[in-house]
Amino acid sequence: MSHDQSLNPEIMPNEPEKATLEGKNKFLGFWFFLGGETVLFASLFGTFLALRHSTADGPTANELFGLELVFIMTMLLLTSSLTSVYAVYQMRNNNFKKMQLWFGITAVLGFAFLGCEIYEFTHYITEYGFTFRSSAFGSAFYALVGFHGGHVTFGLAWLIALMLRNAKRGLNLYNAPKYYTFSLYWHFIDVIWVFIFTVVYLMGKVG
Amino acid sequence: MSIAAAQKRSFGAVLWDYLTTVDHKKIAHLYLIGGGFFFLLGGLEAMIIRIQLIKPENDFVSAGFYNEVFTMHGTTMIFLAAMPLLLGLMNAAVPLQIGARDVAFPFLNSLGFWLFMFGGLLLNMSWFFGGAPDAGWTSYVPVSTTSPGHGVDFYVMGLQIAGAGTLIGGINFLVTIINMRAPGMTFMRMPLFSWTTFITSVLILFAFPALTVGLFLLMFDRMFGTAFFDVSLGGNTIIWQHLFWIFGHPEVYILILPTFGIFSDVFSTFSKKRLFGYTAMVFATILIAFLGFMVWAHHMFTVGLGPVANSLFAIATMAIAVPTGIKIFNWLATMWGGSITINTTMLWSLGFIPTFTIGGMTGVMVASVVADYQYHDTYFVVAHFHYVIVGGTVFGIMAGLHHWWPKMFGRILNETMGKLTFWTFFIGFHLTFFIQHFLGLMGMPRRYWVFLENQGLDLGNLISTIGAFFMAFGVIVFMINVVYSAVKGEKAGADPWDGRTLEWTIASPPPFYNFKQTPLVRGLDPLWIEKTEGKGKMTPAEPLGDIHMPNPTFLPFMMSLGLFVAGFGFIYQVNYDWAYGLLFGGMAITLVCMLLRSLKDDHGYHIPKEELEGKAK
Numbered sequence A: 001m002s003h004d005q006s007l008n009p010e011i012m013p014n015e016p017e018k019a020t021l022e023g024k025n026k027f028l029g030f031w032f033f034l035g036g037e038t039v040l041f042a043s044l045f046g047t048f049l050a051l052r053h054s055t056a057d058g059p060t061a062n063e064l065f066g067l068e069l070v071f072i073m074t075m076l077l078l079t080s081s082l083t084s085v086y087a088v089y090q091m092r093n094n095n096f097k098k099m100q101l102w103f104g105i106t107a108v109l110g111f112a113f114l115g116c117e118i119y120e121f122t123h124y125i126t127e128y129g130f131t132f133r134s135s136a137f138g139s140a141f142y143a144l145v146g147f148h149g150g151h152v153t154f155g156l157a158w159l160i161a162l163m164l165r166n167a168k169r170g171l172n173l174y175n176a177p178k179y180y181t182f183s184l185y186w187h188f189i190d191v192i193w194v195f196i197f198t199v200v201y202l203m204g205k206v207g
Numbered sequence B: 001m002s003i004a005a006a007q008k009r010s011f012g013a014v015l016w017d018y019l020t021t022v023d024h025k026k027i028a029h030l031y032l033i034g035g036g037f038f039f040l041l042g043g044l045e046a047m048i049i050r051i052q053l054i055k056p057e058n059d060f061v062s063a064g065f066y067n068e069v070f071t072m073h074g075t076t077m078i079f080l081a082a083m084p085l086l087l088g089l090m091n092a093a094v095p096l097q098i099g100a101r102d103v104a105f106p107f108l109n110s111l112g113f114w115l116f117m118f119g120g121l122l123l124n125m126s127w128f129f130g131g132a133p134d135a136g137w138t139s140y141v142p143v144s145t146t147s148p149g150h151g152v153d154f155y156v157m158g159l160q161i162a163g164a165g166t167l168i169g170g171i172n173f174l175v176t177i178i179n180m181r182a183p184g185m186t187f188m189r190m191p192l193f194s195w196t197t198f199i200t201s202v203l204i205l206f207a208f209p210a211l212t213v214g215l216f217l218l219m220f221d222r223m224f225g226t227a228f229f230d231v232s233l234g235g236n237t238i239i240w241q242h243l244f245w246i247f248g249h250p251e252v253y254i255l256i257l258p259t260f261g262i263f264s265d266v267f268s269t270f271s272k273k274r275l276f277g278y279t280a281m282v283f284a285t286i287l288i289a290f291l292g293f294m295v296w297a298h299h300m301f302t303v304g305l306g307p308v309a310n311s312l313f314a315i316a317t318m319a320i321a322v323p324t325g326i327k328i329f330n331w332l333a334t335m336w337g338g339s340i341t342i343n344t345t346m347l348w349s350l351g352f353i354p355t356f357t358i359g360g361m362t363g364v365m366v367a368s369v370v371a372d373y374q375y376h377d378t379y380f381v382v383a384h385f386h387y388v389i390v391g392g393t394v395f396g397i398m399a400g401l402h403h404w405w406p407k408m409f410g411r412i413l414n415e416t417m418g419k420l421t422f423w424t425f426f427i428g429f430h431l432t433f434f435i436q437h438f439l440g441l442m443g444m445p446r447r448y449w450v451f452l453e454n455q456g457l458d459l460g461n462l463i464s465t466i467g468a469f470f471m472a473f474g475v476i477v478f479m480i481n482v483v484y485s486a487v488k489g490e491k492a493g494a495d496p497w498d499g500r501t502l503e504w505t506i507a508s509p510p511p512f513y514n515f516k517q518t519p520l521v522r523g524l525d526p527l528w529i530e531k532t533e534g535k536g537k538m539t540p541a542e543p544l545g546d547i548h549m550p551n552p553t554f555l556p557f558m559m560s561l562g563l564f565v566a567g568f569g570f571i572y573q574v575n576y577d578w579a580y581g582l583l584f585g586g587m588a589i590t591l592v593c594m595l596l597r598s599l600k601d602d603h604g605y606h607i608p609k610e611e612l613e614g615k616a617k
Helices: A021-051 A067-092 A096-128 A136-166 A176-206 B011-020 B024-052 B063-097 B106-125 B151-179 B192-224 B238-271 B278-292 B296-303 B307-319 B321-335 B344-367 B369-375 B379-409 B415-441 B458-488 B526-532 B555-572 B579-599
Strands: B547-549 B605-607
Touching: A021 A136, A021 A176, A021 B151, A021 B192, A021 B238, A067 A096, A067 A176, A096 A136, A096 A176, A136 A176, A136 B192, A136 B579, B011 B024, B024 B063, B024 B106, B024 B379, B024 B458, B063 B106, B063 B151, B063 B192, B063 B238, B063 B379, B106 B151, B106 B555, B151 B192, B151 B555, B192 B238, B192 B278, B192 B555, B238 B278, B238 B296, B238 B321, B238 B344, B238 B379, B278 B321, B296 B307, B296 B369, B307 B321, B307 B344, B307 B369, B321 B344, B344 B369, B344 B379, B344 B415, B369 B379, B369 B415, B379 B415, B379 B458, B415 B458, B555 B579
Parallel strands: none
Antiparallel strands: B547 B605
């Protein structure tokens, strides 16, 4: 299957990510992996929900959170999901340069999100002395949001490795599934953030 | 690596071959070696427990050491013996049963094995580094968060690494079974062992992440001073129990469902009959798996969740007896009127039926909330879960080993020694555990180091320990059998048992590319169809062509080694700053290997069809 990876661009199939058995396997396997990740985050959400009022006389959610910053972060991440959709669209058009460009924009937005998160965490620590060890609420908050941030970081490293590695090689049936599974991962991160936005920040503000 | 290279090779070459292999059949060997090693270790720990309890107020081991031994016995047997041995059988049989040349992700298959192996080694390193975990295999907080020394830390890091390996293995089998079946092999034509492997993989996929999170929380509390389980800072100890059992209860079915598949294949093969109620068997498997997720809180009846929650979980738990009963009756009906061969494989399977039925009945008893307050944390529970896990899983593994040994190694295990193993183990097992029901009802608690004289517990414990020696004897005979068969064993042909499924259509042991030409499947028990219609061999589904093979690689070993080193770093950074070197160094090894894997294209290689022509199937 893989001896003819460098396909002639004119005969690139409509869905290059699923044209080979290896691609199909990656595609399906990655969906299953995301199924497992769902349980992982569900467990973290459950823990957070159980502990979110256990502040042990430390700062509460309502005192800490500012919705302006969280709104900006949400916009950055949602937009980065949109740009990765454009990237996959360009992949289907077999336009490698534009695909790389849109994935590049995705990476920039991802870094901006990560920067905001780092700012947010340092702000809590320096201004309020609110850390991982402050209270059960603090532990649960940093575990849940931090796991998400860790996923963003890993995703960005993955994307950059992918883009640099393939910069001079163009699109082929070997790397198309890799780009595609990355976009799935990125959407997943985005969906998780929507839940974090609701469960952690909005519910935290409302009480 | 061509076919001609099958001559005698040096030990170093063989070792390197196994360290870098991505062939599912060799990975199956590795799983058997790794799982077998830990099985012996867990068995040794079991013997220490039974010797300590041979008489009242015994002083064979100290109380602290006893805690470590029973913790490690449970943890080792569940995570490092039973599951890997099952994964070994899956790797050996499932790709062949569905007519696939390979698994979907050969690289990940190897990675999954090495993660398990290094996770298990890390866990057992605790014996040499100042004490093993001593908080029970369930590692309940706050016992585990306040346990001194680093024992529980080794538990956390070892299981985290091994668990990641299992998760990878599960995803691999899911994709393999969905995407790589031979032409004509529809889902409802799959052998039951492939079916149960598939469903088990679903369970692994959705159960293990809960354990991952639980272990992370425990790790953060112990190593980084967080407050998830620290009540003084608002923590909640019940969270650990929920997370552990959301994983832990499906885990029970991860252990038992594959062996249900093994028994189904064995009963139909050695009764020369199609499996009775095939469709019902498939749906019973799915139903058991589904219910298995709904019932985790039956491990927590005495926690105080309230009568409504307790009742719901009790009813859901008892409901599992229905699909399990369907299976038992279908096995009996498969044998009914069949032309039955009784050999070692069949003895293990026949011995399983009454044993597992007893375990199932006590299961319904334990599921009844009011009665559970009496059974809770007594030897009754110990007897119950050994009846299902040994009577189900271990018997199933033994049946599977005798069944597929010729396929895996090309040699048939000796029948006389096989029967001796079975009878000593079977009798020893019932001696050990049947009496424990009564010990439990008389009030003997589990996990206790000593019991007192003249409380009616002396004789029962003595008999139980004698039984354990019988079991150990059986295992030793099996080991002798393995060595004997390797040296003098009868050579196996392609189809030593007059089999029904695809793995018996190719040579024993199979060529490294499995099928020269993918077979065309025309129904359930495809080989049997061809035999009864007079052809006796499969029709190829494709013309002879080049076969694509994956390259061997050393990266999975290095990735796992990196995590192993980092594990020590995580554990010891609490006391020593130099441990950060191990932590970051180990993580760097793993991440660099991951980067290498993604930067270096690995297209595999092809076996040209000219080389395949003239080769026997």
